[in-house]
Amino acid sequence: xxxxxIQDALNExxxxxxxxxxxxxxxxxxxxxxxxxxxxxxxxxxxxxxRMHMLKLVQYVNxxxxxxxxxxxSQPAIGYKSLTNLFQTLLxxxxxxxxxxxxxxxxxxxxxxxxxxxxLQWYVAEQIEExxxxxxxxxxxxxxxxxxxxxYLFDRDIDSILITANSENQ
Ligand code: FEO
Numbered sequence: 001x002x003x004x005x006i007q008d009a010l011n012e013x014x015x016x017x018x019x020x021x022x023x024x025x026x027x028x029x030x031x032x033x034x035x036x037x038x039x040x041x042x043x044x045x046x047x048x049x050x051r052m053h054m055l056k057l058v059q060y061v062n063x064x065x066x067x068x069x070x071x072x073x074s075q076p077a078i079g080y081k082s083l084t085n086l087f088q089t090l091l092x093x094x095x096x097x098x099x100x101x102x103x104x105x106x107x108x109x110x111x112x113x114x115x116x117x118x119x120l121q122w123y124v125a126e127q128i129e130e131x132x133x134x135x136x137x138x139x140x141x142x143x144x145x146x147x148x149x150x151x152y153l154f155d156r157d158i159d160s161i162l163i164t165a166n167s168e169n170q
Pocket of ligand 1: 017020050053094097130
């Protein structure tokens with residue numbers, strides 16, 4: 001059974017993951033309208049992953065005898081100045097999420113909820129990966145700068161950039 005404090009903290013995380021999914025969905029939609037089809041597909045997938053992160057938490061809270069709260073969400077940003085601006089926003093967002101996961105882990109230790117602590121280790125590992133991917137993308141974009149040909153190739157090859165980064169990070 002979850003104690004109230006842990007349930008509240010997990011419900012807060014459900015909201016953060018749901019907001020992440022919305023933010024990346026809005027990013028995907030913006031990229032699509034800017035003719036950045038590869039980036040859009042990457043972000044649509046990323047949005048789906050965040051929904052899965054949320055769903056895992058919803059089901060965990062309910063399975064442990066708590067009640068998951070499905071939250072109201074705020075309107076994400078509609079547009080971005082550039083791809084660099086978009087991915088910097090994404091990286092900053094993931095750094096914020098990592099901080100929130102760390103706080104959650106801390107609460108579990110203070111409250112001696114080792115089951116939830118164990119459950120959260122998946123999120124700790126996931127955050128390391130997500131931050132590393134976002135940093136890899138930012139490195140590529142800073143190499144490309146304003147070069148239109150480079151940006152074209154970045155958009156075309158974003159999936160393979162990420163597959164390479166993923167295997168390097170494992
Ligand atoms: Fe589920 Fe990207 O944090």
